[in-house]
Amino acid sequence: MKRQLGLAVFMAGAIFLVLKCNAAEKSLLESDKQALLDFANNLPHSRSLNWDANSPICHNWTGISCDDEGNRVISVRLPGIGLHGPIPANTLGRLSALRILSLRSNAIDGSFPLDFGGLKNLTFLYLHYNRFSGPLPLDFSLWRNLTVLNLSHNAFTGTIRTSLSSLSQLTALNLAKNSLSGEIPDLNLPNLQQLNLSDNDLVGSVPRSLKRFPKSVFLGNDQSLLDYTVTSSPLVLAPRDQGSRIKNVGKLSQNAMLGLVVGGSVVGLVGFGFLLFVCLLRRKADNDDDVFTGKLEKGERAISGGEDGSDKLAFFEGCNYAFDLEDLLRASAEVLGKGTFGTAYRAIMENATTVVVKRLKDVNVGKRDFEQQMELIGGIKHENVAELRAYYYSKDEKLMVYDYYTQGSLSSMLHGKRGENKTPLDWERRVKIALGAARGIARVHEENNGKLVHGNVKSSNIFLNPQNYGCVSDPGLAAVMSSVPPPVARAAGYCAPEVTDTRKATQASDVYCFGVILLELLTGKSPIHTTNGDEILHLVRWVHSVVREEWTAEVFDLELLKYLNIEEELVEMLQIAIACVVRMAEQRPKMSQVVKMIENMRPGEGSIPMPSSPGVV
Ligand SMILES: *[C@@H]1O[C@H](CO)[C@@H](O)[C@H](O)[C@H]1NC(C)=O
Ligand SMILES: *[C@@H]1O[C@H](CO)[C@@H](O)[C@H](O)[C@H]1NC(C)=O
Ligand SMILES: *[C@@H]1O[C@H](CO)[C@@H](O)[C@H](O)[C@H]1NC(C)=O
Ligand SMILES: *[C@@H]1O[C@H](CO)[C@@H](O)[C@H](O)[C@H]1NC(C)=O
């Protein structure tokens, strides 16, 4: 009795805390909203904004987007709204979580707003094509995350600030078409790839650090600036004639790749954009941050850009992502993992869209075959199959773009680090994951007249869809990739005995792999794991041996044993798993039958698993 009371008090406390947290976050969003309203109400604009105080700011307000949780405004994009006059003080400067600000192509005047100093997370700042005047801010170190700064086509005066050197993340700096004077300071900006200081009143000589840029970026200043020889550094990435740029690509991308691999996710942040930048030809359009024209129309297939069509990102129908290759090039990215067929990155675009980009290695088919396979894969629209959003093919690069799943893969949920804020996977969740994944694979098997093979079924390719059912990613790649012999390492645990290399995968071997996933869900163990005695155990063999000797509950994940009344289902699921991993491929059930078996575990309740309560201890 006492214990229950204690629990109740504890729960009440916890709920109170949760509510309090939510309230705090909501009030932050509320103050962001007020800041925006203050901005719009105090700065005349000739095009109207649909900023209705009663509509949801994160979804319905033109030009505004929020973080994933919908707690803070992180992006404000208002190009070409006809804003005129100075930015009212204490408005935008209050959006302390802001990462992207684009007010380009308006008629804003006055000086650079002092209170922007509070925007510590600012990463992209576009103020070009306005009438800003006065000096540049003195201390740029306030914006340590700044990656792109475009203040061109304004009337800024005074000198270029030495403090720009503190912007270690800066990749693009455009101060062209202002009235900046004095000498150019020696800017130490190792990541800078794009620079334009032309059409100002600059004098003196180009400092050493910037001599790697071509003279064209200093045109329209004092003639003396053009008296230098471009230093041939391997890092010359500023626009040049194309021939020389392309020649450098091979070597550079290798180095960059090395950086990515060595530095992992930390260095990767800048590395990816950089890497892609050097690998691909740049497109010249500048409607990147235009919320009004930048969107892909539904049904439109591809955005074309390059003169030779070599930098097309092909989107699938119904995909309304508003980005193109250019945005992808500028995205910051981190390495998510290296898989059988390549490396996956999480890329965060300027407009805060997050996607997963897979960079395939060893594609062994030509463009046509690749495209055909992508169209096949991208044509699969199913709630349990991760949707391929776009792909890219050039001689040197093959990319695939997928949605990003915030909860991570099943593998990380089951085998990742325990503790902190990790939600335990109860039996209900596991059943939903299994059922979803089974349906997804079954759907893949229907494709191409029932001949498509997934070829890479493993728990790190299973994610959760919004309803928390399993969702399979990466189908159909084996067919376009060079063969990979049975890996010695982790994926080996999934390999059906008859499969000797990845190109030989069949639907029956997919079923085998799915059986291994069921075993992972049931036992909580990795497909290959070591025991206390450092003996390497193959999950399938281990389960077989335990089950053969004598039926015990020993196989099941300890975490599951605290739930009551699920033993029967555990046993049933184990039988399904064992049926999937039988040695003889032709004896395995078809994927569609596996779906039925799982659904039939709970006759009468349809496909929706009913919640079972955690056991009272
Ligand atoms: C927000 O926008 C959606 C879709 O554009 C619309 O259906 C909805 O009514 C809007 N909500 C409000 C409160 O304006
Ligand atoms: C800035 O960004 C970081 C990382 O995304 C976040 O943790 C932090 O809360 C942000 N700062 C503000 C003031 O929102
Ligand atoms: C800004 O930079 C800090 C330190 O480098 C980092 O911790 C933070 O996550 C960054 N914020 C964003 C929004 O990237
Ligand atoms: C900055 O603005 C100029 C003028 O519109 C444009 O040509 C340039 O591409 C922009 N630079 C960046 C880095 O966005």
Ligand SMILES: *[C@@H]1O[C@H](CO)[C@@H](O)[C@H](O)[C@H]1NC(C)=O
């Ligand atoms: C630099 O800016 C000027 C003025 O906008 C433009 O004419 C020129 O093409 C730009 N140069 C480079 C190399 O981007």
